[in-house]
Amino acid sequence: MLIKVPSVANLGLESIKVDVEVNLANRGLPGFEIVGLPDKAVDESKERVRAAISSSGIDFPAKKITVNLAPADIPKEGSLYDLPIAIGILSSILQFTVPDKSLFFGELSLDGSLRHTKGALLMALFAREAGFQDLYVPKDSANEAGAIKGVKVFPVENLFQLASHFLKRKNIEPAVYQENSDNLPAPAEFDMKEILGQEQAKRAMEIAAAGGHNIIMVGSPGSGKTMLARALPGILPPLNEKESLEVTKIYSAAGSIPPGGSLITYRQFRAPHHTASPVGLIGGGTRPHPGEVSLAHRGVLFLDEFNEFPRQVMEAMRQPLEDGYLTISRSKEIVRYPADFMLVASANPCPCGYLNHPKKNCVCTPRQVRKYQKRISGPILDRIDLHITVQPVDATEFSDNQKNSELLESSETIRQRVILARKRQEERFEGESIQSNAQMKNSHIKKYCKLAKEVEQLLRQASMKFQLSARSYMKMIKVARTIADLEGAPEITVSHMAEVLQYRPKIYESI
Amino acid sequence: MNQSNLETGKVGEEIAKDYLKRKGYKIIEQNYKTKYAEIDLIVRKGNELVFVEVRTKKGEDFGTPEETIDKRKLRKLWGNARAYTAWKKWQRPYRVDAVCVVLRYDNTIERLNHYENIGLA
Numbered sequence: 001m002l003i004k005v006p007s008v009a010n011l012g013l014e015s016i017k018v019d020v021e022v023n024l025a026n027r028g029l030p031g032f033e034i035v036g037l038p039d040k041a042v043d044e045s046k047e048r049v050r051a052a053i054s055s056s057g058i059d060f061p062a063k064k065i066t067v068n069l070a071p072a073d074i075p076k077e078g079s080l081y082d083l084p085i086a087i088g089i090l091s092s093i094l095q096f097t098v099p100d101k102s103l104f105f106g107e108l109s110l111d112g113s114l115r116h117t118k119g120a121l122l123m124a125l126f127a128r129e130a131g132f133q134d135l136y137v138p139k140d141s142a143n144e145a146g147a148i149k150g151v152k153v154f155p156v157e158n159l160f161q162l163a164s165h166f167l168k169r170k171n172i173e174p175a176v177y178q179e180n181s182d183n184l185p186a187p188a189e190f191d192m193k194e195i196l197g198q199e200q201a202k203r204a205m206e207i208a209a210a211g212g213h214n215i216i217m218v219g220s221p222g223s224g225k226t227m228l229a230r231a232l233p234g235i236l237p238p239l240n241e242k243e244s245l246e247v248t249k250i251y252s253a254a255g256s257i258p259p260g261g262s263l264i265t266y267r268q269f270r271a272p273h274h275t276a277s278p279v280g281l282i283g284g285g286t287r288p289h290p291g292e293v294s295l296a297h298r299g300v301l302f303l304d305e306f307n308e309f310p311r312q313v314m315e316a317m318r319q320p321l322e323d324g325y326l327t328i329s330r331s332k333e334i335v336r337y338p339a340d341f342m343l344v345a346s347a348n349p350c351p352c353g354y355l356n357h358p359k360k361n362c363v364c365t366p367r368q369v370r371k372y373q374k375r376i377s378g379p380i381l382d383r384i385d386l387h388i389t390v391q392p393v394d395a396t397e398f399s400d401n402q403k404n405s406e407l408l409e410s411s412e413t414i415r416q417r418v419i420l421a422r423k424r425q426e427e428r429f430e431g432e433s434i435q436s437n438a439q440m441k442n443s444h445i446k447k448y449c450k451l452a453k454e455v456e457q458l459l460r461q462a463s464m465k466f467q468l469s470a471r472s473y474m475k476m477i478k479v480a481r482t483i484a485d486l487e488g489a490p491e492i493t494v495s496h497m498a499e500v501l502q503y504r505p506k507i508y509e510s511i
Numbered sequence: 512m513n514q515s516n517l518e519t520g521k522v523g524e525e526i527a528k529d530y531l532k533r534k535g536y537k538i539i540e541q542n543y544k545t546k547y548a549e550i551d552l553i554v555r556k557g558n559e560l561v562f563v564e565v566r567t568k569k570g571e572d573f574g575t576p577e578e579t580i581d582k583r584k585l586r587k588l589w590g591n592a593r594a595y596t597a598w599k600k601w602q603r604p605y606r607v608d609a610v611c612v613v614l615r616y617d618n619t620i621e622r623l624n625h626y627e628n629i630g631l632a
Contacts (some may be wrong), residue, residue, distance in 0.1 A: 027575055027626075028626060028628075028629060028630065029580060030577045
């Protein structure tokens, strides 16, 4: 008897339908065979299914069982086929029909219960597109799948329960989607008001957050670069509906959504260490997996000690920085992961860290400094919109200021301004494919950022004087637009542009 | 190997032989030995030669006899069959069967299954 149970295979962020064909033959030596390019995890599902069925109080059939995962030429990975295989076997021995227009998905535990399985959201999206109405998923993954409207999600606790459902003994109620507590704004480690001094750096952070601009901070050790970056999540605007879905898709594919999790609604802050492997950062592997740059999609990628990152990693970041996505090509498949992130980098000015320090002396030779600074490639620096120098805060000033901490602006106040500026951008770009100023291409700049004569003149003079590249020229206009948006100004004025010029690329000027 | 396991195997083979005889098979060889392997039973019915692998277990608490025939064993069985047919210049059909015997502790039969033509798949 041949039974077909529909399921899916997730390739990157795309899904395709996989028919799990289960055949129980009376002839032949009893055995259990899975064909259709299963990987180790799929092949091991034999043992899980066998134990799960026995634990559910059902005798495992002594028949020749052959499972085919069709189409047979696409490699299948992961543990999600446990449930469809088990349902195929059960439907044969318990004589129930597998409903049409349903998808099955989930990993089995040896005791017959279902475990949270990655990719539920992707499957739900596929189900809606391909016209499947019912989804049978592990209870812990049901909320994630339920975020997609238009499909019925059945939360399955264990195999026995699902068999009872199909035998019409006891029905499973469809899940009701619930947003849960991790939708609150990401808790930042620091509040902006805890950071004393550094007004210019805070202002730059606000601009970066408002327009989604990349930013690099250069400063001596202990000047507060890391603290500033760690306070950034507190001033980021929430994700809009479209962005939220994009981000959740990536996390679902990476298996990073906790059991019972719902849509991610806040911007992610990723801070990989510089010893992380290139594949871990960029994504890849034989079955391409999203890397840190994709996990930071629509959020922040914070690279502390930027010079310490391997050159290879930095250069690989060029494509996502420019295009907002990353294409990973492998001989068997090509996967495209979105990677539209805001890069926040921090670096020391020289090996000892005290170059240009107001009090301390730098002990590095010019050659050492040059070598150190050259580790950050020019093309990458050119793609960073805001360059700021973080000056150390005087310890005496520090204690004076400590009393004034309460007078400083809190993250929440700044965040409200940022949200407002984002809203203005979204309104402006309605109907366009972009959402923030940082994403503007040259055509958008021409359309939305008409410069008054005196503003253009100022920018032209500056670019001559500071030898700015054409890309930097355009970036300056984008940042000026964000500053204008923060103010609510309809046009970019000379004062906006003058402020932008402070944030021009200047790391090499310090030598 | 444990002496009693060897005995169990012997008992199982005798049971299988009787069973096949009753089913109308003619016993050609028992425990046919080559340099490389041993074939438990070679029987014949009509113009078909059947190579039989007998698996015996005492009780199923530690696994079924069926489980003990894996892909490798199957390949071996077919290899032996091919070698035998080539040696004897057998030009007509042949197949490989398995007889699985489960015994109770007093050596009476709990169950016996005969699987015909077990393929390599």
